[in-house]
Amino acid sequence: MDALQLRKQLIEYTAxxxxxxxxxxxxxxxxQLQDETNPNFVVEVVSLFFQxxxxxxxxxxxSLSQQEIDFxxxxxxxxxxxxxxxxxxxxRVQRSCISFRDxxxxxxxxxxxxxxxxxxxxxxxxxxxxxxFFDLEQRLSATGxxxxxP
Amino acid sequence: MVMAEESEFHVLxxxxxxxxxxxxxxxLRTSSYQVTTVDSGSKALEFLGVHEDDSTxxxxxxxxxxxxxxxxxxxxxxxxxxYCMPGMTGYDLLKKIKESSSLRNIPVVIMSSENVPSRISRxxxxxxxxxxxxxxxxxxxxxxKPHMMKTKLNDRxxxxxxxxxxxxxxxxxxxxxxxxxxxxxxxxQQLSSNNSAPKRKAMDEMALSPDRTRPRATIASTTP
Numbered sequence: 203m204d205a206l207q208l209r210k211q212l213i214e215y216t217a218x219x220x221x222x223x224x225x226x227x228x229x230x231x232x233x234q235l236q237d238e239t240n241p242n243f244v245v246e247v248v249s250l251f252f253q254x255x256x257x258x259x260x261x262x263x264x265s266l267s268q269q270e271i272d273f274x275x276x277x278x279x280x281x282x283x284x285x286x287x288x289x290x291x292x293x294r295v296q297r298s299c300i301s302f303r304d305x306x307x308x309x310x311x312x313x314x315x316x317x318x319x320x321x322x323x324x325x326x327x328x329x330x331x332x333x334x335f336f337d338l339e340q341r342l343s344a345t346g347x348x349x350x351x352p
Numbered sequence: 353m354v355m356a357e358e359s360e361f362h363v364l365x366x367x368x369x370x371x372x373x374x375x376x377x378x379x380l381r382t383s384s385y386q387v388t389t390v391d392s393g394s395k396a397l398e399f400l401g402v403h404e405d406d407s408t409x410x411x412x413x414x415x416x417x418x419x420x421x422x423x424x425x426x427x428x429x430x431x432x433x434x435y436c437m438p439g440m441t442g443y444d445l446l447k448k449i450k451e452s453s454s455l456r457n458i459p460v461v462i463m464s465s466e467n468v469p470s471r472i473s474r475x476x477x478x479x480x481x482x483x484x485x486x487x488x489x490x491x492x493x494x495x496x497k498p499h500m501m502k503t504k505l506n507d508r509x510x511x512x513x514x515x516x517x518x519x520x521x522x523x524x525x526x527x528x529x530x531x532x533x534x535x536x537x538x539x540x541q542q543l544s545s546n547n548s549a550p551k552r553k554a555m556d557e558m559a560l561s562p563d564r565t566r567p568r569a570t571i572a573s574t575t576p
Contacts, residue, residue, distance in 0.1 A: 228487050235378050235490075243378060250371040281436065285465050286371050289487045 205347030212338045213350050219335065224328055229291030233352030247290055248332055254286045255295070255325050262318055266311070276314065277306040283321070294324045361500045362386040362426070366396045366433035366445065367463070376432065376463075376488060383493045393433070393440030397448060400428060400455055428458055429500040434486075435464035435471065443475060450479045457506065459499035463488055 219225045236243040258279050284299035298321045305313030363385045365376045373389045380387045390396050435442040449455045462475045465486040472483045481499045484492045
């Protein structure tokens with residue numbers, strides 16, 4: 203695939219991610235912060251998001267499988283996950299955290315378990331899509347094609 | 353030791369999230385500020401020169417000891433801190449800074465992912481200059497400079513006054529200058545009257561700004 207086609211594909215893919223609500227304005231902010239002094243800024247921040255999320259999802263699964271459920275702790279984890287997803291613009295993950303916190307407050311175990319599944323799903327989706335996005339970007343830059351402006 | 357005129361502002365950013373620290377550092381550097389990041393309120397106080405037993409270091413200013421035993425002064429022009437942190441919250445940190453005679457003039461800004469009116473008013477009442485909703489944007493940072501400039505001007509005026517008194521004698525180190533009672537009162541008045549105006553303006557701006565797609569700090573009532 204040549205540079206022009208790749209570029210077009212990247213632009214279309216990005217537009218899709220935004221229109222389907224996977225990403226929001228904050229992701230654009232990140233792209234705009236990237237410059238020559240820090241050319242991998244977005245990838246680095248998103249990697250931190252992946253690391254954070256995986257750790258938190260593990261902790262959540264563990265906490266929800268305990269005999270005595272510590273809802274305060276669970277709420278704290280969800281709060282952190284909501285924060286990270288919001289900071290990178292992972293809109294649907296952030297949204298799924300909001301309902302999660304409501305179930306925590308209500309001490310509703312079933313609700314929490316369902317929410318955990320939902321968050322995991324959304325996380326898995328956005329991870330996949332962002333990896334595809336970065337792959338497209340990399341392939342475009344390898345052809346020497348100019349990146350689209352965020 | 354020569355006192356250098358600082359033309360750059362130095363911001364201390366406090367957040368327990370590594371991701372958010374990376375973000376705020378980038379935002380601040382992009383605005384041409386010098387940045388130091390720490391991951392907790394207690395580390396922030398340590399950096400500012402306040403020891404665990406609540407006493408301040410002998411020269412009563414932020415300091416880092418160098419190997420030859422001389423204290424180098426690390427000037428911090430603004431502290432920006434997350435609200436929700438384990439252990440010491442951003443609010444606790446704000447309180448400690450405002451309670452410290454050497455640190456109280458440092459402007460403090462609070463960041464939070466949650467829009468809780470009572471939290472916002474509590475922080476502003478305790479002396480925070482601004483309250484930013486996360487994720488913080490570059491446009492938010494443009495509100496920082498006036499606060500840093502005001503403090504720097506006050507500090508510089510005080511230093512110059514002391515130097516004049518000494519008849520041009522060189523100050524060897526940064527010394528703590530206790531402003532006269534009346535001057536301090538005036539300062540506080542200035543600070544508090546300045547505080548209400550920009551806050552109100554910021555809130556009105558938010559309500560009226562057409563390109564603001566999400567609600568920011570709104571105070572529906574002031575019930576604590």
